Amino acid sequence: MILIVDDRPENILPLKKILELHQFSVDTAESGEEALKKVLNTGYSVIILDVQMPGMDGFEVANAIAGFSKARDTSIIFLSAVNKEKQFITKGYTSGGVDYLTKPVDVDILVLKVKTLHRLYEQQQELRVIQASLSKEVEVRKQAQEELAERIQELRSVLASLPQMAFTVGIAGKIEYVNEHWYLYSRHSDAFPETHPDDSDCRDWQEHFQKGMEYTREVRLLELATGEYKYHFLRITPIRQQGEIIRWVGTFTDIHQQKVATELLEQKVELRTGELLTKNVELERTNHELQQFAWVVSHDLKEPLRKIQILNDMIKEKYLKDNEAAALLVDRSINSSARMSKLINDLLEYSQLSVSTAFQPTDLNELLTELLMDFDEVIRAKKATVIVEKLPVLDIIPSRIRQVFQNLISNALKFSKEDVPPFIRISACFVAEKSIDAAPSALGKYCRIELTDNGIGFDEKFLDRIFIIFQRLNERTSYEGTGIGLAIAKKNIDKHNGLISAKSRLDEGAAFIIVLPVVQPEG
Template sequence: MILIVDDRPENILPLKKILELHSFSVDSAESGEEALKKVLKTNYAVIILDVQMPGMDGFEVANAIAGFSKAKDTCIIFLSAVNTEKKFITKGYTSGGVDYLTKPVDPDILVLKVKTLHRLYQQQQELRETQKSLQKEIEVRKQAQEEIAGRMEELQSVLASLPQMAFTVAADGRIEYVNEHWFRYSTEPATFPETHPHDDICDEWKTYFANGIELTRELRLKELATGDYRYHLLRILPIKQHGITVRWVGTFTDIHPQKMAAELLEKKVESRTKELLVKNIELERSNHELQQFTWVVSHDLKEPLRKIQILNDLIKERYLAGNSEAISYLDRSINSSARMSSLINDLLLYSQLSTPAQFQPTNLNELLNEILSDFDDVITKKKAVITVDPLPVIDTIPGRIRQVFQNLISNALKFSKKDIPPVINIRAELIEEKEIDSPPSIHGEFCRIVVSDNGIGFDEKFMDRIFVIFQRLIGRTSYEGTGIGLAIAKKNMDKHHGIISAKSQVNEGSHFILILPVHQVNELEDSVQ
């Protein structure tokens, strides 16, 4: 803005119009006192100041304005029609004016001078703002440097207190700082400790340094006092600011005792593994011999039993006709022989469960159809109703999974309520996890099979007993059996890496739940992999 100071309004008006025509904002004052008040409130680029005015003349006003820090960049043009002598012009310049014009003034010359001085004022203001910005940036940088220096001191204090060797590396790759532990392995702070010939990391470090990424690896350092190489874990981390690596912080952690202990443990494990292999071979031989012994013993036991049964039947038919009491005793003997024969068969079957066998894809519907045909007579006799939903093809050991279903169906038929036909349902679905209550999933890796019946059931507090060999919840007088069937089923499910469980209530039937993997890996294939 331009300020025109003149005690005569007729002098102000033409100057104001001329300057406004050239797009200047113009203010005016009709006395020196009024001009000073305005200068205190408003920043002016140029002041056109009349020399002769009543009260304060132009020179006095200029001297007063020079004392205002706010107006130190303001340019003053003196304008006079009377004081045209050299001494007045000189006084004008010494009073703080930058130009002295005499009237009549050429309007064009005046406008050019005002434009020049206005542009100079703007440049001075821009320069002042630039200086303020630079000063602020200098202060910020100085503060940042002080903060960095403080952090470096703090970092070095932390590194000095560490039990490990610690160091920092500048962005140019120069080692900046090392703590006292460094000198156990190096005589100079700028010299890297000597590594084992097989653990040289120079080329590797260059790659990590160039890419600004963390380096972690084990290596051996030569201890100066002993000359021995000790295992250390080296870790060097980049410290970044605004995505730029400004330095690196590294540590060497002595892991020699752990490394020695690990090597000793590996040797012990290797030795123990060899011992276990020998023991496994001996165990396999013992198992084979035990199976042969079981087979021979069972065969030798079954042969006299067969003879006892045959002889008892002959005595009953030929010599005890009409003797009901003797026949009753003999029937007990025959039944006991039959139970003992069944027990020997089940024991032989149970002992053979540890024999290795191969998994293969098995159509469970076909397998169940074969099993149900074996139970045809019992099903017809008891008028049983059996429904089998579509079952999937999964990997099993067919002979052993057959035993599981045979035992479950046999028990469902055997432990039925008197005078009530057995109702048995077998259904299956794929599930997500190897859990009894896992949710169904069409892409599940496990199959849940449920065998339900409407039989006599059992109290679930005895759940932990029903899969244990020779454990019976029902007396032998009411229902026949050896107490081995569910134990065989449990062992077969374990062989299939599966689960067998049950839910039941007394007189409310039972639900036996099988969880089987859809796909299996044979032991031979697993060992090769």
Template sequence: MILLVDDRPENILPLKKILELHSFSVDTAESGEEALKKILKTDYSVIILDVQMPDMDGYEVANAIAGFSKAKDTSIIFLSAVNTDKKFITKGYTSGGIDYLTKPADPDILVLKVKTFHKLYNQQQELRAAQVSLRKEIDVRKQAQDELAERMQELQVVLASLPQMAFSVAPDNRIEYVNKHWFHYATDSTTFPTTHPDDDFWNDWTNSLDSGTEFIREVRLKALATGAYVYHLLRIIPIYQQGVLTRWIGTFTDIHPQKQAAELLEQQVNLRTNELLIKNMELERINHELQQFTWVVSHDLREPLRKIQLLNDTIKTKYLSNNPEASAYLDRSIQSSARMANLIKDLLAYSELSVPEPFQPTNLTDLLKELLLDFDELISQKEAIVTVDSLPIIDAVPTRIRQVFQNLLSNALKFAKPDQPPAIHISAERVDSKAIDSTPSATGDFCRITVCDNGIGFDEKFLNRIFIIFQRLHSQTSYEGTGIGLSIVKKNIDKHHGIISAQSRVNEGARFIFVLPIKQASSIPANEAR
């Protein structure tokens, strides 16, 4: 804004119109006192000041304005029609004026001067604003540097207190700080300790520098005192401030005792593994020999037993038909021979479970249909009712899974109630996991099969005994058997990577539940892979 000061309105009006025509905002004052009051309230870029005014002339006004800090950048142009001598012009400049024009002033010259001084005023304001902004920025940066220095000092105190080697690295890979432990492995604070030739990590460290990511590596450092290489865990993490990487903080942690312990443990594990392999091979050899022995003994014992049974029958028929007491004793001998023959047969079947046979898709429904034909006579004799739901096709060894159903059906028929026909129900459903109580699922990977009967049942407190070989819950005089059947069932289920359990109460029947995979991961049964 431009301020025109003149005690005569007729002088102010034409100057104001001229300046407004050049897009200047113009304010006026008709006395020095009025001008000073306005200058205290408003910023003016140029003041055009008449020299000859009553009460307070232009020189006095200019001297007063010079004392105002608010107007220190304001340019004063004197206008005078009387005081045109050199001494008055000089007085105008010494009073704080920038220019001195005599009336009548050339309007074009006056406008050019006003434009120049107005532009100068704006530039000075911009410069002053820039100076203020720069001063603020300098203060902020100085404060930030002070805070950074304080934080760096705190960081160095923390690093100095660590039991590990600690250091900080600038973004340009220059080491800034190291603690006292550093000098156990390095001669100065500007270079990294010497590492083992096989532990070159500089390329990876360079990649971490470029990407600004954490770096972790096991390295061996050469100790200055002994010259030995000591295992350390090197960890260097980036420190960011407002998204800018400012430095890296690193530590070398001594892990030599742990490495030695791990190496010793690994040696012991390898030693024990080799010993176990040798023992396992020896065990397999002994087991193979035992299987052969069992098979040979079982096979060779069956022939003499058949001869004993045949001879006993011949003696009873030809020579003891008139001697009831001798026939009774001979019948007991024949029955004992029969029990021994069954025992040998079951032992032979149990030993044959170790013979490898591959899994193959097996239709359990068809398998059970064929199996029930073998039980047809016994089922008719006992007037049993056997119902079989639709069973799935699973990966199995057909002969072995047949043994499972054969023994379970045989038990269900054997342990029937004397006064009630046996009722046996076989069902299956897909489940989502290998668990007896698993949740049914149409797309599950396992099959849960249940064999229920209405027989005499058993007390569940004996559940952990029924699948152990030769364990019996009833006397031989009450129920025939060798105590091997459920052991064969359990072993077959194990070899199919399945599980089996049972639920029962005395005189309330029994439920045998087993869970098998639909698809086998291996083509060889469990415990048979070499």
């Protein structure tokens, strides 16, 4: 919710209506005291605060709000028609404001700022929820670790009490000594316990005995008292003195419980694996349904937009020929509808990038020849020159690489200098490594494609931003666009196991570099 604080209702009403048109919930206060009472009871994402008010002025209100824990994530925008000097602006920021705007205010800029701050507020709230969840998870993990430590201690006690048979064998191969546990499984001190019919006899250690090697194996032994076969781990180790074997020491360690637990765990793992496979199938189906839903929603959103554009055109033609001011407003509405339609199309394309498509060998020359036909009118209108050098055949998804070039060429034409015809060059070479700056190599397994232009360029310090969705380096009023094109290009190149980057300077054009495998790796 947005709170507007101003002692003059005639200032509050138009700003409230504008924000409500942008789907914001708006609350108002006509004094600093009233605003403080509301902040105590309600959480606001943004407070638009007038500086010049009777009683408590805006700075005093901001200082008071700063002490409220409920408003710790709330952003304050100061508005002032009188206090425009640097000292007041500085005081606004030191009082806790995130922005200081002087009247008359550009409404579009104010709405954009409110949207950004509101989005930051929502993200902060989500982050706090995540932090609380993480704290809870840490506590649960800590408790689990404590329980695990207790279980380990119990396990150690159990291991200490496990029955273990011990015996020694002389160098002649005869049993010399057995402990008391031996008689749980054998009636004679010179005879090995009876093994399970499916297990080989324990005497197969003779080969290791001849070679002087340690012998280990798992074996099931018949317990005399119960008549059950239980798993044991047999280890027979040579004891040497001055390099010579003087005797052998053997142990049968009861591992029956661990073995049963392992078999039970394997059964559970197998069951869980089956459940995960089922869930994976369900997720794939859900993903497909979401893609279908995105297409339907975009179609349903575009239909009323088309009607809005048509109706606005009819109103302008029939009723506003002699009213320039009203016609200007209608034009803005038509342009906004067109931008919304473009945004819906771009978002739909972005959402469909996760769909799997097969790679196939494709001649990039043919792909670009066909693509440039779509730009014929723009190229003629701007008197642009597009040079495409010889390009190779690559293993790609044609429709997606077409999207990449379409966005890059469109940007090169769009961000051209005034009164300077655009000049675009597309070239390629093979390189040995998957690197933007790799040296050319005729036998390289990768292809580096470079698209250069003579446009307005950009500052390379913003390089990391240009491939992020909705990130723009230029004002929307100067250059149209949704901020999605390069994000789509980046996602498509990632899908091709490639790289995309750019080099540029302001007013010196830009170069976009793509590195793609000549042949896509299997899988």
